[in-house]
Amino acid sequence: MTETFTPPTRFAVPGRIDVSNRAAAVWQTATITEIRRESPHAATFRLAVPAWAGHLPGQHLMLRLTAEDGYVAQRHYSIASAPDDAGHIELTLDHVEGGEVSGWFHTVAEPGDTVEVRGPLSGFFAWPGDRPALLIGAGSGVVPLMSMLRHHRARGLDVPLRLLVSARSPEELIYAREYGAETTPVFTRSAPEDVPVGRMAAAHVAPLLAEQPPGGWEAYVCGSNGFAEHASRLLVAAGQPVHRIRIERFG
Amino acid sequence: MNVTRGFAGRPRVPNAALPPGQYDAGDDWPVLSAEVTPELTPAEWSFRIDGLVEEPRSWSWEQAHELPASAYEGDIHCVTSWSKFGVRFGGVSLDTFLDVVRPHVSATHAVAYSHTGYTANLPLADLTGGRAWIAWEFDGEPLAPEHGGPARLLVPHLYFWKSAKWIAGLRILDHDEPGFWEQNGYHARGNPWEEQRYSGD
Ligand SMILES: Cc1cc2nc3c(=O)[nH]c(=O)nc-3n(C[C@H](O)[C@H](O)[C@H](O)COP(=O)(O)OP(=O)(O)OC[C@H]3O[C@@H](n4cnc5c(N)ncnc54)[C@H](O)[C@@H]3O)c2cc1C
Numbered sequence: 001m002t003e004t005f006t007p008p009t010r011f012a013v014p015g016r017i018d019v020s021n022r023a024a025a026v027w028q029t030a031t032i033t034e035i036r037r038e039s040p041h042a043a044t045f046r047l048a049v050p051a052w053a054g055h056l057p058g059q060h061l062m063l064r065l066t067a068e069d070g071y072v073a074q075r076h077y078s079i080a081s082a083p084d085d086a087g088h089i090e091l092t093l094d095h096v097e098g099g100e101v102s103g104w105f106h107t108v109a110e111p112g113d114t115v116e117v118r119g120p121l122s123g124f125f126a127w128p129g130d131r132p133a134l135l136i137g138a139g140s141g142v143v144p145l146m147s148m149l150r151h152h153r154a155r156g157l158d159v160p161l162r163l164l165v166s167a168r169s170p171e172e173l174i175y176a177r178e179y180g181a182e183t184t185p186v187f188t189r190s191a192p193e194d195v196p197v198g199r200m201a202a203a204h205v206a207p208l209l210a211e212q213p214p215g216g217w218e219a220y221v222c223g224s225n226g227f228a229e230h231a232s233r234l235l236v237a238a239g240q241p242v243h244r245i246r247i248e249r250f251g
Numbered sequence: 252m253n254v255t256r257g258f259a260g261r262p263r264v265p266n267a268a269l270p271p272g273q274y275d276a277g278d279d280w281p282v283l284s285a286e287v288t289p290e291l292t293p294a295e296w297s298f299r300i301d302g303l304v305e306e307p308r309s310w311s312w313e314q315a316h317e318l319p320a321s322a323y324e325g326d327i328h329c330v331t332s333w334s335k336f337g338v339r340f341g342g343v344s345l346d347t348f349l350d351v352v353r354p355h356v357s358a359t360h361a362v363a364y365s366h367t368g369y370t371a372n373l374p375l376a377d378l379t380g381g382r383a384w385i386a387w388e389f390d391g392e393p394l395a396p397e398h399g400g401p402a403r404l405l406v407p408h409l410y411f412w413k414s415a416k417w418i419a420g421l422r423i424l425d426h427d428e429p430g431f432w433e434q435n436g437y438h439a440r441g442n443p444w445e446e447q448r449y450s451g452d
Pocket residue numbers: 060075076077078079092093094095096097098099100101102103140143144248249250251261275276277331
């Protein structure tokens with residue numbers, strides 16, 4: 001390992017988490033084995049990737065589709081499933097209006113179809129399960145956070161984990177049946193009775209920062225750029241140190 | 252070739268200006284930074300070049316603006332697959348700064364670093380010869396904070412993660428040292444025309 005230059009600056013980017021980068025170099029064939037609807041606009045695609053090298057919760061992959069004439073469309077997708085040795089991984093895709101890749105998944109894809117993936121990618125937005133995690137996501141931004149939550153459960157970890165997840169309505173909330181006491185949903189358009197409707201606000205974040213575990217939270221924020229800007233500002237305003245906020249923007 | 256059943260893709264016109272695997276994002280300009288967007292005012296911004304140079308020095312916002320203006324008009328390419336055509340950035344050519352500090356003959360690489368602590372490594376040859384800028388304007392307007400304002404590095408012939416936002420300085424070196432994404436598995440150089448996305452490409 002070479003020692004690398006550390007800049008003498010005011011803010012600090014949180015460091016990388018040790019992961020192997022070898023697998024990222026190869027494209028592998030992935031076969032769709034199951035499709036599950038999560039909400040009117042999102043579905044989960046289970047893929048068999050026999051030589052999958054394993055991943056850390058929070059990592060993503062690159063996926064590509066190839067047309068008859070050789071034209072290729074490639075996009076990034078977060079991995080929704082927890083790391084296990086099943087030789088399968090799961091992705092959850094929003095159906096983006098007019099979307100080239102998500103459109104294929106939502107209107108054409110069937111079990112038995114194959115696509116290509118390379119990964120896992122990035123040792124930055126990853127949670128090894130070793131530190132208290134404060135997870136904040138919106139829409140399909142909850143996907144990599146779900147991998148963390150599932151990992152936490154599957155391993156019976158006792159390190160604290162909290163999830164704040166924003167969705168338009170209860171129907172649009174991805175993985176609605178899987179959340180437990182660790183999760184607070186925030187609904188922006190319509191909500192069940194007794195639950196206020198509105199944007200994620202300081203009042204949602206403050207109680208979580210008030211109950212800081214020893215050593216403090218590592219915060220993971222994921223969603224659209226607009227949401228990421230909003231949520232990361234709420235965290236900073238509530239006192240979360242900037243260098244302990246990791247952000248994954250879907251663009 | 253591994254053809255995907257039933258995938259035709261969007262109607263397309265062949266575009267020689269589009270590097271392999273990229274698509275035209277049109278008017279979109281996605282933001283992909285991994286850290287909190289800093290609240291950095293022009294008065295707080297500074298830019299420094301040091302390391303293997305004759306005369307290390309720093310420039311304030313005003314001092315940098317006294318240097319001859321230079322613009323880039325052309326395309327930019329992000330490793331996440333979008334490209335953006337016909338963009339216009341204003342600032343100062345990096346050659347102008349480097350002429351002042353004078354890199355040693357032994358200098359081969361640089362680490363660009365941001366006010367956030369973000370880093371990116373580049374061969375010095377990619378930063379000279381009119382191919383790199385310190386940019387503070389986009390389309391004639393001040394560069395927005397989420398896009399790296401008040402000022403960012405601009406190296407448009409490489410994938411855009413090399414164009415460090417909120418640029419704070421360059422450390423000039425006689426060897427290559429991986430930066431933030433490069434330590435996270437991304438390619439050391441990042442040439443979009445050779446599709447150098449990840450290490451091993
Ligand atoms: C690290 C990362 C992780 C991600 N994880 C997930 C995830 O877990 N789940 C998820 O759902 N998404 C995720 N995304 C987003 C994902 O990568 C895609 O951006 C998303 O699925 C849209 O792709 P698409 O091909 O369906 O849409 P695109 O074809 O890219 O279109 C997007 C929008 O632009 C318009 N558009 C673009 N180009 C044209 C054109 N030439 N002509 C007309 N219209 C155009 C489309 O109409 C549409 O509204 C992630 C992104 C990143 C960067």
